[in-house]
Amino acid sequence: xxxxxxxxxxxxxxxxxxxxxxxxxxxxxxxxxxxxxxxxxxxxxxxxxxxxxxxxxxxxxxxxxxxxxxxxxxxxxxxxxxxxxxxxxxxxxxxxxxxxxxxxxxxxxxxxxxxxxxxxxxxxxxxxxxxxxxxxxxxxxxxxxxxxxxxxxxxxxxxxxxxxxxxxxxxxxxxxxxxxxxxxxxxxxxxxxxxxxxxxxxxxxxxxxxxxxxxxxxxxxxxxxxxxxxxxxxxxxxxxxxxxxxxxxxxxxxxxxxxxxxxxxxxxxxxxxxxxxxxxxxxxxxxxxxxxxxxxxxxxxxxxxxxxxxxxxxxxxxxxxxxxxxxxxxxxxxxxxxxxxxx
Amino acid sequence: xxxxxxxxxxxxxxxxxxxxxxxxxxxxxxxxxxxxxxxxxxxxxxxxxxxxxxxxxxxxxxxxxxxxxxxxxxxxxxxxxxxxxxxxxxxxxxxxxxxxxxxxxxxxxxxxxxxxxxxxxxxxxxxxxxxxxxxxxxxxxxxxxxxxxxxxxxxxxxxxxxxxxxxxxxxxxxxxxxxxxxxxxxxxxxxxxxxxxxxxxxxxxxxxxxxxxxxxxxxxxxxxxxxxxxxxxxxxxxxxxxxxxxxxxxxxxxxxxxxxxxxxxxxxxxxxxxxxxxxxxxxxxxxxxxxxxxxxxxxxxxxxxxxxxxxxxxxxxxxxxxxxxxxxxxxxxxxxxxxxxxx
DNA sequence: TATTAGCACTTAACCACTGAGAGTGCTAAA
DNA sequence: TTTAGCACTCTCAGTGGTTAAGTGCTAATA
Numbered sequence: 089x090x091x092x093x094x095x096x097x098x099x100x101x102x103x104x105x106x107x108x109x110x111x112x113x114x115x116x117x118x119x120x121x122x123x124x125x126x127x128x129x130x131x132x133x134x135x136x137x138x139x140x141x142x143x144x145x146x147x148x149x150x151x152x153x154x155x156x157x158x159x160x161x162x163x164x165x166x167x168x169x170x171x172x173x174x175x176x177x178x179x180x181x182x183x184x185x186x187x188x189x190x191x192x193x194x195x196x197x198x199x200x201x202x203x204x205x206x207x208x209x210x211x212x213x214x215x216x217x218x219x220x221x222x223x224x225x226x227x228x229x230x231x232x233x234x235x236x237x238x239x240x241x242x243x244x245x246x247x248x249x250x251x252x253x254x255x256x257x258x259x260x261x262x263x264x265x266x267x268x269x270x271x272x273x274x275x276x277x278x279x280x281x282x283x284x285x286x287x288x289x290x291x292x293x294x295x296x297x298x299x300x301x302x303x304x305x306x307x308x309x310x311x312x313x314x315x316x317x318x319x320x321x322x323x324x325x326x327x328x329x330x331x332x333x334x335x336x337x338x339x340x341x342x343x344x345x346x347x348x349x350x351x352x353x354x355x356x357x358x359x360x361x362x363x364x365x366x367x368x369x370x371x372x373x374x375x376x377x378x379x380x381x382x383x384x385x386x387x388x389x390x391x392x393x394x395x396x397x398x399x400x401x402x403x404x405x406x407x408x409x410x411x412x413x414x415x416x417x418x419x420x421x422x423x424x425x426x427x428x429x430x431x
Numbered sequence: 432x433x434x435x436x437x438x439x440x441x442x443x444x445x446x447x448x449x450x451x452x453x454x455x456x457x458x459x460x461x462x463x464x465x466x467x468x469x470x471x472x473x474x475x476x477x478x479x480x481x482x483x484x485x486x487x488x489x490x491x492x493x494x495x496x497x498x499x500x501x502x503x504x505x506x507x508x509x510x511x512x513x514x515x516x517x518x519x520x521x522x523x524x525x526x527x528x529x530x531x532x533x534x535x536x537x538x539x540x541x542x543x544x545x546x547x548x549x550x551x552x553x554x555x556x557x558x559x560x561x562x563x564x565x566x567x568x569x570x571x572x573x574x575x576x577x578x579x580x581x582x583x584x585x586x587x588x589x590x591x592x593x594x595x596x597x598x599x600x601x602x603x604x605x606x607x608x609x610x611x612x613x614x615x616x617x618x619x620x621x622x623x624x625x626x627x628x629x630x631x632x633x634x635x636x637x638x639x640x641x642x643x644x645x646x647x648x649x650x651x652x653x654x655x656x657x658x659x660x661x662x663x664x665x666x667x668x669x670x671x672x673x674x675x676x677x678x679x680x681x682x683x684x685x686x687x688x689x690x691x692x693x694x695x696x697x698x699x700x701x702x703x704x705x706x707x708x709x710x711x712x713x714x715x716x717x718x719x720x721x722x723x724x725x726x727x728x729x730x731x732x733x734x735x736x737x738x739x740x741x742x743x744x745x746x747x748x749x750x751x752x753x754x755x756x757x758x759x760x761x762x763x764x765x766x767x768x769x770x771x772x773x774x
Numbered sequence: 775t776a777t778t779a780g781c782a783c784t785t786a787a788c789c790a791c792t793g794a795g796a797g798t799g800c801t802a803a804a
Numbered sequence: 805t806t807t808a809g810c811a812c813t814c815t816c817a818g819t820g821g822t823t824a825a826g827t828g829c830t831a832a833t834a
Contacts, residue, residue, distance in 0.1 A: 115797050128807050133798070151797050151814040192580065192596035229572060231586060237535065241584060241592060243574060249584060249594040253535035326669075327689040336681060338673070345670045458826050471778050476827070494785040494826050 090142060097167070098125065099135045100144055104156045104164040108409050111333040113153035158372040158406060161384070165369055165410050180419045183208065191427045194218075194247045199322040201400055201420060206325025208416050210332065211404030212348065214387070216358045218246050218397040219319035220281045228272050230265040230309065238265060240313035242281075246397055246428065254312045260305070268306040276310070285314050319398070321351045321358070334405035340382060347379035348403070362389040362396035367418050372406040382406065386413040388421035390428065397428055433485060440510070441468065442478050443487055447499045447507040451752050454676040456496035501715035501749060504727070508712055508753050523762045526551065534770045537561070537590045542665040544743055544763060549668025552759050553675065554747030555691065557730070559701045561589050561740040562662035563624045571615050573608040573652065581608060583656035585624075589740055589771065597655045603648070611649040619653070628657050662741070664694045664701070677748035683725060690722035691746070705732040705739035710761050715749040725749065729756040731764035733771065740771055 092100065102123045106114040116129040116136060125132070136154050139145045144160035147153070156164070187204060190197040198215040205213030223244040231239045236256045243249055276284045288310050291303075326345070335341050348354070357377065361368045370385040386408070387401030400420045402413045435443065445466045449457040459472040459479060468475070479497050482488045487503035490496070499507070530547060533540040541558040548556030566587040574582045579599040586592055619627045631653050634646075669688070678684050691697070700720065704711045713728040729751070730744030743763045745756045 113797090117797075129797090130799095130807050130809095131805085134806090137799080147798085149814055150799095150812085151795090153797065192598065227574060229584075231570060233590065239586065239590075239592065241572075243582065247576065247582075247596060249582065249592075251592040253590065255535065324692065327685060327692055330681070330685045330688060338679060338681070338684075341681075341684065342670060342673045345673060349667065349670055456826090460826075472826090473778050473780095473828095474776085477777090480828080490827085492785055493783085493828095494824090496826065 092142075092163075095125070096135055096139065097163075098123075099132060100139055100156075100160060101164055101167065103136070103139075103145060103154055104160060107155055108407060111407065113148055113155050115153035118153065156407075158374065161371045161406055161410070162374070165371065168411055168414065169367075169369075177415055179422070180208070180416070181423075184420075184423050187423070188427065191430075192247070194428075195320060197424070197427070198320070198398065198400075199324075201424065202322045202324040205400065205402060205416060205420055206328050209402050209404070209409075209413055210325075210328045211402045211408065211413065212323055212325045212329055212344075214354070214358075214399075214401045214403055215322045216319045216355060216362070216399040217322075218244070218248060219359060219362075220244065220248070220250060220314075222280055222282065222395050223248060223397070224280050225277050225284060227277055228269055228310075228313070230269040230272075232260065232262045232265055235259060238309070240309060242313060246392075252313050254309060256305075256309070264302065264305075267302060268309060271303065271306050272310055281314055284310070288314070318355055319359075321355050323348050323351075323403075329404065332405060334407055343379050343382060344403075347377065347383070350377075350379065353377055357385075358387065358399045358401075361387050362399045364389065365391070367414050367421075369410065369414070384408050384410075386410065386417050388417050390421050390425040392425070392429060398424060400424060435506075438468070439478055439482065441466075442475060443482055443499075443503060444507055444510065446479070446482075446488060446497055447503060450499055451750060454750065456491055456498045458496035461496065499750075501717065504714045504749055504753070505717070508714065511754055511757065512710075512712075520758055522765070523551070523759070524766075527763075527766050530766070531770065534773075535590070537771075538663060540767070540770070541663070541741065541743075542667075544767065545665045545667040548743065548745060548759060548763055549671050552745050552747070552752075552756055553668075553671045554745045554751065554756065555666055555668045555672055555687075557697070557701075557742075557744045557746055558665045559662045559698060559705075559742040560665075561587070561591060562702060562705075563587065563591070563593060563657075565623055565625065565738050566591060566740070567623050568620050568627060570620055571612055571653075571656070573612040573615075575603065575605045575608055578602060581652070583652060585656060589735075595656050597652060599648075599652070607645065607648075611645060611652060614646065614649050615653055624657055627653070631657070661698055662702075664698050666691050666694075666746075672747065675748060677750055686722050686725060687746075690720060690726070693720075693722065696720055700728075701730065701742045701744075704730050705742045707732065708734070710757050710764075712753065712757070727751050727753075729753065729760050731760050733764050733768040735768070735772060741767060743767060 099119060102119050103114050106118060106122065116132040119132045120127060120129045136145060140147065140154065143157055144163060145154040146157050148155060183204065187197065187200055190200055194217055198217045202213035202215045223246050226243040226245050229241040231241070233239055233253065236259050237253055238256060238260065239251055239253050241249060241251045276287065279287070288307055292307050329335055329344070330341065367386060367388045372384060373381050375381050375385065383403055384406045385401060385403050387399055389396040390398040390400065401417050404413065442462060445462050446457050449461060449465065459475040462475050463470060463472045479488060483490065483497065486500055487506060488497040489500050491498060526547065530540060530543055533543055537560055541560045545556035545558045566589050569586040569588050572584040574584070576582055576596065579602050580596055581599060581603065582594055582596050584592060584594045619630065622630070631650055635650050672678055672687070673684065710729060710731045715727060716724050718724050718728065726746055727749045728744060728746050730742055732739040733741040733743065744760050747756065
């Protein structure tokens with residue numbers, strides 16, 4: 089990390105904050121006037137030129153003021169985190185009252201959470217419900233549909249219910265299904281989906297020797313049922329961000345809409361981020377997704393112990409009110425965590 | 432309906448079709464040249480002036496060509512429907528092969544269908560999965576969660592699985608829950624959700640006299656479980672429509688995004704439309720939703736007998752290729768209907 | 775009588791130009 | 805080391821002139 093003396097830092101922060109508040113490039117005069125450094129514009133100009141040379145600021149054109157680079161935002165955000173200024177603010181409890189009533193239905197809870205976040209922040213609210221990989225099986229239920237088709241319903245301790253229809257290739261009676269479900273429950277309930285998947289593989293290799301027809305069927309069903317399950321991604325607030333001055337450019341809107349339609353990539357990204365603790369921030373070009381390189385992401389995982397049970401966050405322009413965003417995301421994540429723990 | 436003589440109609444259709452193909456106001460010269468009426472631009476001009484007087488066309492400004500009004504589109508679309516030209520085209524079976532593999536999971540089927548529709552049409556693809564009101568209960572399952580909380584899982588004959596967590600206010604054993612579920616299944620399975628709701632109300636009034644504690648609990652659970660269930664609405668293809676010349680205007684983009692975020696209103700609209708047979712078309716100002724007054728909707732319900740089991744459709748600009756849209760929607764609806772019937 | 779050629783008229787779109795305003799970098803003085 | 809002063813650069817909004825498209829009207833024509 090490049091070291092900057094106190095005065096230079098302060099000027100950088102002033103530029104960033106001013107730009108976050110007013111979407112125009114900020115000039116030396118503005119900084120000198122608005123932030124009482126006791127310095128003349130000329131001096132500020134020199135410092136700003138230095139900051140530009142170091143890559144923290146850039147000029148859109150010669151006669152314009154300066155705008156932070158992604159590196160500039162990063163430096164600013166690091167200082168925000170170091171100060172943890174946002175932690176001292178009062179929590180948003182009042183605003184979450186409505187969400188509280190939804191605690192029982194986890195999908196609706198997460199989708200409504202994105203709406204609350206986008207209303208509060210005026211950016212895109214995002215949330216991902218727990219990915220089944222890390223959730224604990226409470227009970228599995230098998231139900232015969234038609235011919236060789238059965239439905240497998242997986243209940244997790246977290247309150248999620250996932251279902252999958254499976255074609256067996258041969259008919260089966262409901263009675264057999266009940267026995268299979270009984271076996272699977274005795275064997276697997278209380279384990280995470282990940283553990284179950286591993287166990288199934290192990291059992292299947294043993295099974296080759298044991299050759300119990302029912303058990304082998306059970307394992308096959310199980311393999312299908314637990315294959316390829318993802319958390320659901322919710323996004324809302326597009327009309328909020330379209331009101332921002334950052335989105336008067338059609339090209340940028342297109343990029344954003346393409347980015348949020350590529351749910352699969354975002355899910356993978358959030359998956360990775362959900363492993364980490366606290367608020368995570370990805371600024372513009374730091375993002376690995378091409379369409380996201382002009383936007384920033386602020387997310388936090390909701391955890392139960394150290395197991396991630398969901399992710400909430402914000403997507404917005406790099407010119408984002410990071411302080412407010414961090415504050416909202418941090419608060420929301422804590423709130424969801426608490427709500428899910430209390431249940 | 433205003434009657435137009437053959438020549439006037441032809442000229443109206445020519446203007447509409449030309450405008451659909453090229454997003455510029457169409458002038459008399461273009462019509463005369465491109466559509467071999469054997470008339471000079473001057474004559475065409477006179478007819479176009481008449482059409483404008485009658486409200487089928489309008490001029491953006493004095494020296495521009497003409498553009499269809501919503502009434503103009505309506506007249507054109509009526510003739511399309513009368514000819515049923517689109518019915519003669521070959522079905523899109525090839526393109527639906529991928530969807531066929533998803534038939535077992537109805538939610539994913541519908542959400543992927545919207546993607547297919549938007550890719551084919553370059554407009555927004557929309558779909559609504561069966562609203563539970565009209566679906567038939569196959570089985571209800573009750574599972575104890577924690578304290579006084581239970582999960583009710585509703586399986587429908589259509590292959591949908593809905594779940595709801597209910598707080599009872601007092602603890603209950605799983606054994607009791609099983610008995611309640613057994614009772615509810617014997618009583619209600621095979622009935623539509625609507626019927627069940629009515630039955631519950633009836634039973635509850637009787638129950639006041641009979642006073643069986645378990646049954647009264649069962650009915651209470653049932654009432655909760657079947658309360659307020661909606662079909663899910665899926666929308667995709669925003670980045671498709673942003674590429675249309677109709678959406679270079681930020682204001683229009685905002686309107687569209689606000690419209691599709693108001694899922695509740697769209698669901699109610701589709702609900703109404705799902706009662707009708709065949710492809711339904713709503714053009715611009717015909718729409719009751721304010722935000723939708725600049726867009727058109729083309730939808731068709733998927734039916735099982737005369738029971739709607741879902742809706743698929745397109746949202747796009749009023750300058751839409753209606754012929755293609757109708758064709759795609761009609762085909763898709765038939766395809767989904769077939770797939771759900773075969774199951 | 776219906777159609778058409780001719781023409782004057784209207785308007786948007788494009789382009790080059792201009793002046794104002796904002797903000798810079800550099801230099802020389804404090 | 806800081807600052808005042810100044811020349812310089814660039815954007816932006818506004819202006820005026822030109823072009824092209826398309827119209828409506830009128831008078832001639834089949």
